[in-house]
Amino acid sequence: MADILELKNVSFSAQDQVIVRDFSYQYEEGKTTALTGPSGGGKSTVLKLSAGLLVPSHGEVIYKGRNIAHMSRKENLEFREEGAFVFQDSALWANQSLFQILELPLLVHFPGMSAAEREKRIQETLAAVGYKKELNIRPSMLSMGEQKLIGFARALVCRPRLLFLDEWTESLDDSAANRLVRLVKNRQEAHETILFVSHDLRIIRNLADNVLMILGGELSRTFTREQLNSDEDLALYLEKGIAS
Numbered sequence: 001m002a003d004i005l006e007l008k009n010v011s012f013s014a015q016d017q018v019i020v021r022d023f024s025y026q027y028e029e030g031k032t033t034a035l036t037g038p039s040g041g042g043k044s045t046v047l048k049l050s051a052g053l054l055v056p057s058h059g060e061v062i063y064k065g066r067n068i069a070h071m072s073r074k075e076n077l078e079f080r081e082e083g084a085f086v087f088q089d090s091a092l093w094a095n096q097s098l099f100q101i102l103e104l105p106l107l108v109h110f111p112g113m114s115a116a117e118r119e120k121r122i123q124e125t126l127a128a129v130g131y132k133k134e135l136n137i138r139p140s141m142l143s144m145g146e147q148k149l150i151g152f153a154r155a156l157v158c159r160p161r162l163l164f165l166d167e168w169t170e171s172l173d174d175s176a177a178n179r180l181v182r183l184v185k186n187r188q189e190a191h192e193t194i195l196f197v198s199h200d201l202r203i204i205r206n207l208a209d210n211v212l213m214i215l216g217g218e219l220s221r222t223f224t225r226e227q228l229n230s231d232e233d234l235a236l237y238l239e240k241g242i243a244s
């Protein structure tokens with residue numbers, strides 16, 4: 001399979017601190033890659049760099065052969081439409097209704113869509129993530145888990161081909177988490193490219209084609225699905241690595 005997204009010697013520093021160091025990896029098109037490792041290791045930063053939400057201090061992020069930092073406005077808008085991000089803390093706008101939050105990406109990326117079509121698309125997406133409550137309320141009225149579902153729906157509403165998911169099953173009960181796992185599986189079957197951050201070995205085993213272990217801001221090791229499932233020592237190492 002072709003490579004869709006590539007990090008080339010990417011480093012990221014903030015406040016005189018190196019957070020990601022010389023990170024290189026080629027994500028495969030149509031595959032699911034899990035980013036794992038201990039808290040504070042740099043997983044969210046690598047995911048945001050991969051999605052073009054942070055600009056590297058050094059190195060390049062290449063999407064379909066183009067450096068994200070040097071894209072034209074039009075190319076950048078296309079990249080934003082094709083890729084969607086679910087944030088670790090959901091990151092929903094506090095002063096907007098849930099409907100407005102879900103409608104905005106459609107207004108930006110599909111300006112020709114009618115109000116009725118937008119409404120239909122939003123309802124379909126909410127049914128897929130399993131959110132059943134009303135939409136004319138603000139995010140502060142939701143539990144953390146419900147906010148996650150809305151964050152997921154916002155990411156899916158434009159039907160992206162590239163999904164970035166950060167700690168996406170955290171704060172969900174088992175039934176909501178299982179629903180999202182099934183949803184991700186459906187998208188895998190449609191050969192979409194998925195990058196996700198998780199500490200949950202069960203979810204990683206269930207979904208990932210490739211696993212990146214990130215320690216101290218560096219790519220420490222990579223594993224394939226076969227290695228994860230067949231090698232018990234490796235599973236132990238991974239469990240310890242995640243727990244440490």
Ligand SMILES: Nc1ncnc2c1ncn2[C@@H]1O[C@H](COP(=O)(O)OP(=O)(O)O)[C@@H](O)[C@H]1O
Pocket residue numbers: 014015017019037038039040041042043044045046
């Ligand atoms: N903008 C920033 N400024 C300063 N420190 C940051 C910034 N972003 C992340 N960090 C620090 O970098 C480290 C890695 O963060 P993060 O990528 O969120 O790790 P993870 O997702 O693996 O828990 C943490 O110690 C975090 O506090």
Ligand SMILES: [Mg+2]
Pocket residue numbers: 043044045088166167197
């Ligand atoms: Mg994180």
